[in-house]
Amino acid sequence: MKPTTPSSILSRILDTIERVGNKLPDPAILFLLLMLIVWFCSLALSFVSYGEIDPRTGEAIAINNLLTSQQLTDWLTSMVTTFTSFAPLGVVLVAMLGVGVAERSGYINAALKAMLKVTPASLITPVVALIGITSSVATDAGYVVVIPLAGAIYYAVGRHPIAGITTAFAGVSGGFCANFIPSGLDPLLQSFTQSAAQLVDPAMQINPLNNWFFTTASCIPIMLIIWFITDKVVEPRLNANSPLDTDIDADNQLQHTSSKETRAFRIASLTMLIGLAGLIFWAADPQSTLRGADGSLTSFSAPLMQMIVPLIFIFFIIPGVIFGYLSGNYQNSNDVVKSMSQSMETMGHYIVMAFFCSLFIAAFANSNIGVLMAVKGANALQALGLSGGGTVVGMVALVVVINLFVGSSSAKWALISPVLVPMLMQLNMSPDLVQAAYRVGDSSSNIITPLMPYFPLVVAYCQKYYKGTGIGTLIATMLPYSIALVIFWTVFLLGYWALGLPLGLGASYHYG
Template identity: 35%
Template sequence: MSTPTTQSTGSQDGPAELPRTLRALAVVERAGNALPHPFWLFWILAAILAVISTVLSTMDVSVVSPKDDKTVVVRNLLSGDGLAMAMSTAVENFATFGPMATIVVVIMGVAVAERSGFLAALMRVSVSRVPASWVVFAVAFAGTVSHVASAAAYIILVPLGGMAFRAVGKSPILGIVVAYTAIASGYDASPIPTPNDTIFAGITTTAAKIVDPGASVSAVSNWYFNIASSFVLATVITLVTRWVLAKRPDLDADPDADLDDVADLRLSPRDLSAVRWAGAAAGILLVALAIVVIPSGSPLRGEGGSLADSPFLDGVAGIVAVLFTVVGVVYGWRSGSIKAPSDVPTLMGEGVKQMAPVLVLFFAIAQFLAYFDWTHLGDVIAVSSADALKTSGIPIVVVFLLILVVMSVVNVLVTSGSAMWSIAAPVVVPMLMLLSVPAETTQALFRIADSGSTAITPMSPYFVMALGFLQRYRKNAGIGTLASYTLPLAVAMTTVWTLLFLAWWALGIPLGPGAPVR
């Protein structure tokens, strides 16, 4: 893969609006580069929180808590009590941070499936065995499914998108764009529970406890919405690609580009057999799980046979981890990538090792959220904002749209979903809960903002990675080139996804098991 460049590619590489796009992207890039690493960003936010809490506590700012109708006063983080709390609870804050243990468990299972080669093989099969007329939808839908592999989805599927399009006589440049945009702007719309689901659920639960101490948001609380979203977004990508992008005059690869890569899509008979065995193993596990869970008297159900508050939902992260471990082991055994039982914990360890930067970030996030909760600033902002919105009479749909716009803009600069949600959730989740909006609904709204603008921001490291893959076929492609391709897709996806959310809200359809939208 050649080194990505950022120069303008001239009028031949984009529409007439490209220079304006380039100027806007340059501003975004400079602003984003000025931001500190998310680890330090949270410590800076903690310092700002300390100053604000000092000022507000001096002013005796308070609200009446909706939890118990008691007066809640802002506490000074720089006081003796505040410093003692910060010092004595640092380890506990990290150890009890909701998403941490769950994400480690899920990643251990996903790592076995990924590093055994199963996920890469599955993606090859999914995009190589479809008719030419369906290849756009197949690559787009594979992009939403690929999120189970987290960041590895970009590395595996983006180049495969170019190969798949080339194999059916379409532009490989278009294949790169479709695959990248499907992953980036549909990142939180997977029909299969992903590691991100567990992270978001943990952060949402922590934020919801500001209003309801007994609140609990599961990793599958948005599952129904995610399934529908993945199909809708894949359809949107297909239509925009056919009606808009496919009509561009600049889709041809360079004359000297290396196009001899179609064979990479095909699996060996041994690997194909391994995929079938792994699929059969997954089917057996899912049938067995259904047999155990479906009966109303199942031990995996809650009180009165409920699934909403049950051991099944409480343990869904572990179930997902076991499922991925089993299919990975079966695939590895049949393909030869796993030769001994000792290979399995080694693969798990490699997956956890890859998560080390995220765990380091979690330490900073956990401290900030603990400080925010202790100062009661979240209660004050949530109650005051909710009261102001009630008084103003602004329709809740307008509130949704305002929050969506603000978070979408922030996402252009803060591309880490867990970082952005950690900042936003303690404010918007309790605020909307006081307006009778469930925490799960606010989380679903965040998913749209966290995904939509990702495909167009050069601040994402995967944008640069996708540009590198694009340059295999167009050497002089730059940031503006890729952005001019992804912008129509990203805008259409965000618009339609928002309309889907509003329709879901209006119809009152549950977002997931035990998660009413209203």
């Protein structure tokens, strides 16, 4: 009998979690089932009287029966508009049109390679981690470019290549919700948060960059944590337990950027910087049309804030097109359209999920069940007498557990935001703080989630250097990062909150 070790126990536990998780239905079907559950719960609960007061109306909460003839008629007649007006749908699709061109033209690859090539050997780990963190602005680019390149870089300088892969993976996925640069994730999460908050306050408006200051401040500390774990914990263990295979065929991808592509990258980047300077100049004018009626650039009503997603589209598609033509990767306009089409092809599953998600969110809101759960949940939390910090810690822990079964960040937030946001608003916590706590729990546990779509891909990257790498091996390797991130990042959020520092544009810590 083989001796029982912590790694073998961990591997068996996580294999069980994987088997259980694989039995869960696809998120699209999960939303459909949840909608049906809401329907039948609304029927049963509509016959019950409640003493709780609806915070929106000041009257006793009443559950609407969604299975009446009138409600079913309204559901069928509004189905199309419920889907097309689903806020995250337009946000994601518009952003991905621009990012898809930048990615498939080769511009994003060239940018990441340029940053990695100029890295001093002594700073490889922190720079790889930081590039991984910031790569989330380009959605999947970090998984398909930064992670394998990091392995090649470490191998080229004589370090364990799997340490490079895990460092990049910790940055790309573990630091997914931290970034210096606003990305499509910001307005995506904000749209779910706003919809959930409006269950309590229909007039609630949340800025798309409501967590930007916190996520920006998180980048350097997270990078330092990853740096320490890689150099002091993970790489020594890899050197002892995961010897490199003797038949490694490692492509030196850093030499693949031609002089033509380098020139194209410089011109495309200069164009983007000129455009950014022009935007700043436009916004700096006190009479700028980018400002709101009160002259503010950061209020929700300011046109600049309503341009976040279109700006993401523009600032990716223009340099992407320029790079594509100058490098020869694009021959004509058909290639640009093809890149957009390919980008949309990858969004097919998301569109299906968004359809059922929109119907579930609408049913949940119309039933008033969310308001009832929020008020009852808030009363229960208040009865427990937990401190504000304890509530934040509990929420982070809850998200970590859910993340083991539902890998999609947007799907998880769509599922739990209608409950958590209104509930914690009843405890005087703002939706901005609740969303920040969600981001901490979501990012920290991404790297130990076998159901995360890119997890098997990272295993394959590792097997290029050590064929004995399996899911359990990668989980055991990534676990120190996950534990360190969830503990440190939660403490960091609590400290940030205690100091009263602003979470983002227009954000607050307290509701009301």
